[in-house]
Amino acid sequence: MTAAPHARPLRTWSVFDGVRRRPNEYxxxxxxxxxxFGREPAPFDLDPDSAINRWYLRYREGSPLRGVDWExxxxxxxxxxxxxxxxxxxxxxxxxxxxxxxxxxxADTDLNxxxxxxxxxxxxxxxxxxxxxxxxxxxxxxxxxxAYVTNAAFFQAADxxxxxxxxxxxxxxxxxxxxxxxxxSTVARRFWEDDPVWQPARETLERLLxxxxxGEAFVALNLVVKPALDALFxxxxxxxxxANGDGLTAQLLRDSGVDSARSxxxxxxxxxxxxxSRPGNAAVLAAWERxxxxxxxxxxxxxxxxxxxxxxxxxxxxxxxxxxxxxxALRASWAGEPHTA
Amino acid sequence: MPKLARSDWYDLARDTNWSFRYxxxxxxxxxxxxxxxxxxxEGWLAWDEPYKITYREYVHNQVTKDTTTYSVKNAxxxxxxxxxxxxxxxxxxxxxxxxxxxPEYLASIGEARMGRFGRAAAWRNTATFGTLDEVRxxxxxxFFPYGLIGKEPRADWALxxxxxxxxxxxxxxxxxxxxxxxxxxxxIALQLTFTLETGFxxxxxxxxxxxxxxxxxxxxxxxxxSIQTDEARHAQQGEPTxxxxxxxxxxxxxxxxxxxxxxxxxxxxxxLTGLSMDYYTPLEHRTMSFKEFIEDWVIxxxxxxxxxxxxxxxxxxxxxxxxxxxxxxxxxxGVWNWRPTVWWNPDAGVSPEERVWLEEKYPGWNRTxxxxxxxIGDNIRGGKVEATLPETLxxxxxxxxxxxxxxxxVQAGALASAAPLRHTHEGRNYLFCSEPCKWIFTQRPERFxxxxxxxxxxxxxxxxxxxxGGVLAYMGLSPAEQGQDATGYAWAYGxxxxxxxxxxxxx
Numbered sequence: 089m090t091a092a093p094h095a096r097p098l099r100t101w102s103v104f105d106g107v108r109r110r111p112n113e114y115x116x117x118x119x120x121x122x123x124x125f126g127r128e129p130a131p132f133d134l135d136p137d138s139a140i141n142r143w144y145l146r147y148r149e150g151s152p153l154r155g156v157d158w159e160x161x162x163x164x165x166x167x168x169x170x171x172x173x174x175x176x177x178x179x180x181x182x183x184x185x186x187x188x189x190x191x192x193x194x195a196d197t198d199l200n201x202x203x204x205x206x207x208x209x210x211x212x213x214x215x216x217x218x219x220x221x222x223x224x225x226x227x228x229x230x231x232x233x234x235a236y237v238t239n240a241a242f243f244q245a246a247d248x249x250x251x252x253x254x255x256x257x258x259x260x261x262x263x264x265x266x267x268x269x270x271x272x273s274t275v276a277r278r279f280w281e282d283d284p285v286w287q288p289a290r291e292t293l294e295r296l297l298x299x300x301x302x303g304e305a306f307v308a309l310n311l312v313v314k315p316a317l318d319a320l321f322x323x324x325x326x327x328x329x330x331a332n333g334d335g336l337t338a339q340l341l342r343d344s345g346v347d348s349a350r351s352x353x354x355x356x357x358x359x360x361x362x363x364x365s366r367p368g369n370a371a372v373l374a375a376w377e378r379x380x381x382x383x384x385x386x387x388x389x390x391x392x393x394x395x396x397x398x399x400x401x402x403x404x405x406x407x408x409x410x411x412x413x414x415x416x417a418l419r420a421s422w423a424g425e426p427h428t429a
Numbered sequence: 430m431p432k433l434a435r436s437d438w439y440d441l442a443r444d445t446n447w448s449f450r451y452x453x454x455x456x457x458x459x460x461x462x463x464x465x466x467x468x469x470x471e472g473w474l475a476w477d478e479p480y481k482i483t484y485r486e487y488v489h490n491q492v493t494k495d496t497t498t499y500s501v502k503n504a505x506x507x508x509x510x511x512x513x514x515x516x517x518x519x520x521x522x523x524x525x526x527x528x529x530x531x532p533e534y535l536a537s538i539g540e541a542r543m544g545r546f547g548r549a550a551a552w553r554n555t556a557t558f559g560t561l562d563e564v565r566x567x568x569x570x571x572f573f574p575y576g577l578i579g580k581e582p583r584a585d586w587a588l589x590x591x592x593x594x595x596x597x598x599x600x601x602x603x604x605x606x607x608x609x610x611x612x613x614x615x616x617i618a619l620q621l622t623f624t625l626e627t628g629f630x631x632x633x634x635x636x637x638x639x640x641x642x643x644x645x646x647x648x649x650x651x652x653x654x655s656i657q658t659d660e661a662r663h664a665q666q667g668e669p670t671x672x673x674x675x676x677x678x679x680x681x682x683x684x685x686x687x688x689x690x691x692x693x694x695x696x697x698x699x700x701l702t703g704l705s706m707d708y709y710t711p712l713e714h715r716t717m718s719f720k721e722f723i724e725d726w727v728i729x730x731x732x733x734x735x736x737x738x739x740x741x742x743x744x745x746x747x748x749x750x751x752x753x754x755x756x757x758x759x760x761x762x763g764v765w766n767w768r769p770t771v772w773w774n775p776d777a778g779v780s781p782e783e784r785v786w787l788e789e790k791y792p793g794w795n796r797t798x799x800x801x802x803x804x805i806g807d808n809i810r811g812g813k814v815e816a817t818l819p820e821t822l823x824x825x826x827x828x829x830x831x832x833x834x835x836x837x838x839v840q841a842g843a844l845a846s847a848a849p850l851r852h853t854h855e856g857r858n859y860l861f862c863s864e865p866c867k868w869i870f871t872q873r874p875e876r877f878x879x880x881x882x883x884x885x886x887x888x889x890x891x892x893x894x895x896x897x898g899g900v901l902a903y904m905g906l907s908p909a910e911q912g913q914d915a916t917g918y919a920w921a922y923g924x925x926x927x928x929x930x931x932x933x934x935x936x
Binding site (some may be wrong): 097098100101103105113116117118120121123124131132133134135136137138139141142143144154168169170172173174177178180183184187188191215217219222223224226227229230238239240242246249250252253255256257259260261271273276280281289290295297298303408 | 450
């Protein structure tokens with residue numbers, strides 16, 4: 089690249105050549121940071137045929153999701169680091185206030201032991217599921233074709249760790265009233281590894297780790313698997329907790345649902361952006377969605393059975409239907425009707 | 430506040446390791462991205478981060494740090510402090526932003542590599558925070574120079590640099606791709622977090638922060654000291670990784686990776702920090718010489734850490750220690766000579782007072798390097814500036830990508846021969862500046878062999894026209910961006926570094 093001599097003071101980065109509007113802070117610290125995407129002969133300055141160059145050429149540059157100006161994509165929340173941190177600082181103050189409130193009431197003491205059993209089986213082992221969502225989001229981020237994609241995925245990974253840590257917190261606090269097993273990692277792991285209700289979810293999430301094409305990883309994680317699990321936990325289980333007198337679990341899950349809504353906002357935006365840039369991408373996205381939807385549905389089917397065992401139970405079929413409706417609405421928001429069939 | 434302390438529940442947030450049933454562990458952690466296959470999976474369960482932080486603590490701490498640092502920036506922007514900075518110091522920060530901003534951001538990809546392909550949940554969680562940290566460092570070190578581009582157009586290089594083929598960028602990019610962007614999780618932990626961040630960035634960030642405050646650059650000082658607090662935390666991923674390797678009989682592999690990257694870190698610090706500390710920072714504000722800094726921070730402190738883990742000094746230790754007396758002085762001469770090819774104004778830093786300081790800190794400096802500057806000074810005073818400018822490209826090393834300056838090593842009495850080291854791999858000839866650079870290449874030639882150095886590209890006809898003008902265009906340097914002597918040659922006329930005389934007049 090050759091720069092012209094600067095006759096006048098620069099208004100913005102010279103790399104942003106041609107932009108009409110002065111970029112905002114989010115854009116100034118995000119735009120064109122992935123100078124390595126599409127570089128010849130390889131993204132990185134080692135041997136072009138070295139292992140990681142080959143990986144990126146195959147799974148990022150070589151993704152069937154292509155032909156898109158990835159620099160043109162924007163996260164609707166326009167998050168750069170300092171805005172993300174400020175936002176989540178406030179949210180954590182809120183969450184701490186929620187916990188304070190229920191701890192002051194000693195609310196766990198009043199929980200029905202049968203309900204605590206549901207938490208031990210469904211809520212506490214969800215740490216494993218969230219961890220997979222966390223690290224898969226880090227994968228999507230490191231393979232992202234522009235920093236606009238990468239950073240949104242990185243912040244999402246941190247959000248998963250946030251949700252995971254509140255579950256860890258609850259595991260310990262519940263154990264103080266309802267028995268040590270709740271804070272025993274081997275017990276949670278046994279549910280995750282051996283409980284039949286968890287196995288479809290575990291299989292889906294283990295397979296998600298092998299979705300190495302970045303586009304497929306993005307679709308599988310952000311448009312299919314995560315939204316289904318988020319609907320199940322952050323809406324379905326939150327409502328179930330409320331019905332069973334566990335306001336704290338309900339509120340923590342709903343608060344985490346705010347992070348999930350933010351994920352869905354940028355993810356659907358990205359899908360629409362990819363399709364608008366190259367109509368052929370609609371079929372690419374739809375094919376991945378069709379591959380992953382049954383896996384997500386099986387995960388939800390398995391986990392939903394536990395809802396029927398709660399003291400104040402919900403019919404698992406209703407849970408499945410609610411998650412299905414939520415997934416269909418999400419799908420319609422990025423794919424439109426032709427691809428939802 | 431919630432009643433439970435971090436230690437009550439922290440382990441429950443990092444216990445998410447399990448045995449895969451539906452996929453193979455090998456497929457989840459492919460060796461080329463994970464690098465952890467030498468140790469069985471049970472061995473990784475002992476991975477224990479020394480510095481523990483929760484998400485809540487993280488966002489609360491970081492929001493405070495950001496508020497403080499951005500307030501300083503805002504105050505600085507409203508002042509005329511930048512305009513009053515010493516020209517050599519301006520070169521320090523322009524060089525820093527162009528060479529370091531993008532690698533800091535790229536390090537988020539390296540951290541995310543560990544966050545996905547690290548073999549223990551505790552490690553992956555720690556790297557998740559590291560990922561956020563490096564997004565912060567990339568963005569904050571872009572946003573600060575972004576605020577300067579109206580006053581100093583070359584602050585633009587904070588983003589532009591990595592979009593170009595400037596020779597400094599080629600060297601820095603190839604290094605950091607090797608270290609963490611195109612590297613596996615295990616090697617990143619040892620090479621980025623242990624070797625570079627633990628071993629060297631204290632030097633860059635604490636040392637330079639101290640210098641910055643002294644020269645009155647409160648913005649830069651506040652920025653990099655804030656960054657260092659994050660580095661100090663996430664740098665600790667190296668230690669537990671080495672421990673796992675050592676406990677599982679794989680210490681030699683750890684030693685190899687550290688030997689590889691210690692040398693490369695030294696090379697890039699000599700280039701960036703060596704020049705800044707010994708030539709660009711105003712004399713009256715220098716804390717220590719670059720050599721003293723390295724001796725204190727790297728040789729003493731980092732060596733202790735080697736020993737704590739049962740590791741040895743790299744095999745080339747004597748060569749490294751010997752280079753402290755001459756290598757960066759030779760590189761400085763090169764950078765100054767090729768000044769149109771860099772995006773900052775190299776400060777010769779050889780006024781009479783500065784030469785006294787250099788001779789004191791580096792006995793023999795006048796004999797080895799001063800005599801070149803004598804000739805350059807004569808040419809300047811004789812009106813023959815063109816004789817001090819480059820006409821061709823220097824030979825560069827096929828590993829570190831920096832000019833081969835062995836002749837200076839011979840004159841300093843450190844090397845026996847000025848000839849570059851040679852190696853032939855699959856019919857192609859490669860040149861190296863030093864035994865360690867050659868060793869790094871020959872240990873894993875498949876990692877480096879297909880890369881073309883600037884000279885390789887020139888010879889292959891990628892640079893047209895094949896003259897200095899073509900080279901400058903290839904490097905992305907417009908005439909207005911090309912470096913000039915920082916003080917307008919005041920040093921050649923006896924100008925001093927303390928703000929008086931011709932130097933002050935050049936601001």
